Amino acid sequence: MGHEFEVRKEIELAATPEEVWQAIATGPGIDSWFMGRSEVEPRRGGSTRLTVGGATEEATVTSWEPPGRFAYRTGQGQDGAFMAFEWLVEGRDRGSTVLRMVHEGFLEGDWESEYEAMKSGWDMYLHTLAAYLTHFPGRTGTPVSALRVGAAEPERAWAVLTGALGLPATAAVGERASIAPEGFAPVEGVLDYADPFSCLGVRTDQGLYRFVHSGPRRGNAVFLAHHVYSSPGESGDAGELEGAWQGWLERLFPAETQGL
Structure with missing residues (x-):
């Protein structure tokens, strides 16, 4: 109904x-x-x-x-x-x-x-x-997204994501984080949004990076919703970035361990 x-x-x-x-x-x-x-x-x-x-x-x-x-x-x-x-x-x-x-x-x-x-x-x-x-006033952001369906249960996904960003599982807003998809130089940032087991956000000098968990009733998916504000010459085009982040997600949540 x-x-x-x-x-x-x-x-x-x-x-x-x-x-x-x-x-x-x-x-x-x-x-x-x-x-x-x-x-x-x-x-x-x-x-x-x-x-x-x-x-x-x-x-x-x-x-x-x-x-x-x-x-x-x-x-x-x-x-x-x-x-x-x-x-x-x-x-x-x-x-x-x-x-x-x-x-x-x-x-x-x-x-x-x-x-x-x-x-x-x-x-x-x-x-x-x-x-x-x-x-980032006056600047146009490039949206970058990636998706991994059936990644892991919320608590496990949160632990994996925070660990990959150099954060403790109990991370609080204001803590330092490191963004490093393969093929791109690591970028340092700060945790600027945290909703435990659901969403965390990192802000760098180049962009805003959001990592979202859908919840068990919506497939235990991990979705990346990033916005990059640096020039294409500094960060790569959207296609390259999306490919890099998709690979990053798939390495964090390989098929054989999804749902664990």
Whole structure:
């Protein structure tokens, strides 16, 4: 049986409303902190497209009021499922901005698991948005992703990931970490996000690196959602980086030990 849902989030950002609008309502801006690759047709009635893992989801822009309100909604499937998003941007004193988001819709199947994943996922991505606007303002990020399905149970995956990044299993925000996919020089960073057994994030001078565990009900997958802000000459193109990180994941979680 399906179920209606609603997720509401609010965050204060160290950026102007115009800077926040650029980050949430343009393709290059969204690519700099959110999953996959996005396109936005900047008008009411225009289209948005989000491509993740080769699949593209389209939506229709239902409100376009820069820099204050941006909303869009997907079509409704035969099972009644749909997604709708609303972003409200409000300027505050001293150049800061409050961003409010409403994500609502209708989920089919294992909707409870999907709902919990969305809530925690938005916490991570909004934190990433804040980090992007604070540490990499005006720069366009290259999204880099990799996926290992059936990697390991949450506790085991957390131990493997923290160990690979040079962190203790009890790592706390602020601790030093090392990013080193094969074929690229190691990069030092700092742990800037930690939700034990679910997600950890590292910030370096070059980018924001996110390591996410899906949970047992969603396949014990480990998903990498990185954003690299250095030039291609310094970090390699997205294809090379994705290949390097996919290999890194597969070495950490080899097929014969997945699920252990």
